[in-house]
Amino acid sequence: MKPIKLLSILIIGLASMAAATPSSSADKVSFALNWVPYGLHLGPYVAEAKGFYEENGIEIEIFRGFGSGDTTKRVGTGGADFGMADASSVIIGYSKGLPVKMVAMVLDKSSDAIYYLKDSGIESVKDLPGRTLGAAAGEASLNLMSAFGQGAGIDVSKIKVVNMTPPAKIPSLIAGSVDSIVTFVTEEPTILEAAKAAGKSIGKFMFADFGVDRYAMTILANDSLIETNPDLVKRVLDATMRGYAWARDNPAEAVELFAKKFPESSSELVASQFEITLDLMITDLAKAHGLGYIDEEKMAKTIDLIGSFTTFEKDVKPEDVYTISYLPKIPASGK
Template sequence: MRRTRNLRVLMVAVIAAVLALAAPAARAQTKITFALDWVPYGKHAMYYVALDKGYWKEEGLDVTINRGYGSGETVKRVAAGTEMYGFADIGNLIVGRSKGMKGRTIGMIHDKALHSIYTVEGYGITKLKDLEGKKLGAPVGHASRVIFPAFAAVNGIDARKVEWVDMAPEAQTPSLLARRIDAAPYFQTEYPTVKAQADKTGKKLRGWLYTDYGLDIYSNGLLTTDDRIKSKPDEVRRFVRGAYRGVEWTWNNVEAANEIFLKYHPVMSKELTIQHGKMVLDHLLSEASLKNGVGWMEKGKMERTNEVLTKYQPISPPVPTEEVYTNAFLPKLMLKPRR
């Protein structure tokens, strides 16, 4: 009798242990799609950290990361329900909302915008005004192209005198180096890759970072739809929390984070991946995020971002700033500036 009782106790304990182990796995069955703004490269390492370290799994989310085709396309895909979450530029999101796409930024990543424009020395562009009369190439939805009219306005460039050539992302740099175009907009994190290709041809780049030339606005962040925020707020909170755990780990383990990224994308250059990763982290912190936590969006700066885009894009009808973003789902992630 005692042996039977002991066997029953043991069986109950085993079943309890199995159920305990199964619980996290069962919770992890909520499938989530997450679209990047571009082809994955080093600046996206933080999301692969969240995936690889199981941060989203611990939140009950089985996340699939998909490549992007420009921020404009990511905004469209999220708004259409093709993707559940995205990583895209705020300018494209505002343009999308004016056209009825109900996306909303739920956490900032590029607090200091990464928009830039590059040319090659010898192409006749030594100052920004020289862009007039030149050909610039980029996808229609490229974030740096979308806000170029604002950048042009604050720097005395007549945007009407700039000719745009529509092209796929992978065609930009070959077209620039072959002088099929005179200049191209990029994210600053792409610079190491573009420079490496230019070096092979013996050409030198010349560039301008928008934020250094009068355009201090927000850039890329995490986004989802108003409907998802309303119907699944807990899921949104868990997605954001998992993503920013990836940000935190990457901040504290830069090279290891990029090693994780390379596990998923082994054909990428290790050296360039680390450069990309460090560069995006340099644009993560601001006074607002140091005070309120990483990802926090300041009302005044968001209003300025919206006003600049509305004025120079132009955007019609105007989009109320409060519809563009929310800080409601952000964890209180405090990071110390690097020395």
């Protein structure tokens, strides 16, 4: 083989390898979810699939979480660079000394809900005392039960809480082992599908309907990362929020991208979960200020609400637990 031809082949081969391999100069970033991947998480997965992170010089690693409290600890202790967790977990984590801060809001509206079996005899919220409620110990929605009770005018101490792991809640409800469960409304499609298969009818009580309005799912980062590498925070948020915007504008295609990565998932369920996510994400605040926006007054009210059922180990002010200095301006309404 002639030297010139061999050289040409080598150059083409090296170019192909370079194109297929992430740039060595790309920043490696770990992103912990709050739970197993589902419709709520289309934003980061679409951003990964569409190359938004790569465009921003980021080599992303997204992995499942084990609850908001665990994700907050991971980010606070350096086990993950970024995470998705419930705002209450971030606020409580900060009060316990974890150096974490919210940098974008995903769910601007409270997503807490109680789902119940209609054949259990529960017809109104007044029927909950004396009934059983499946919940994971320490979960955000369970912690808000006292506030829910105040708004609903019921004594929640008379509700019999049955502690269980998060994966056991829906099967326990459908089997009738408990009369009700507390969870996020983004789980509703999964609950309704399981109920339909079992021939059961399900009802729900939204906490927001009883005066519990708070910030819910958020994106957080470690304070040290924010201080030492603010440009990276900007690039990660830009890619992630563009992922949510693209999924908003192209929901069917977004679900297809998710299904390619998780072929065992139900596209119908993921689509329904994302539809609920958008309803909780695109609020009047988001329409006025853009996706991910965090309002100081609403954050102060959220802190007060969380403080009503837990004792903070140190004073918590809005500026302690959030910043929107690195948030891109992406309109809430798309095409």
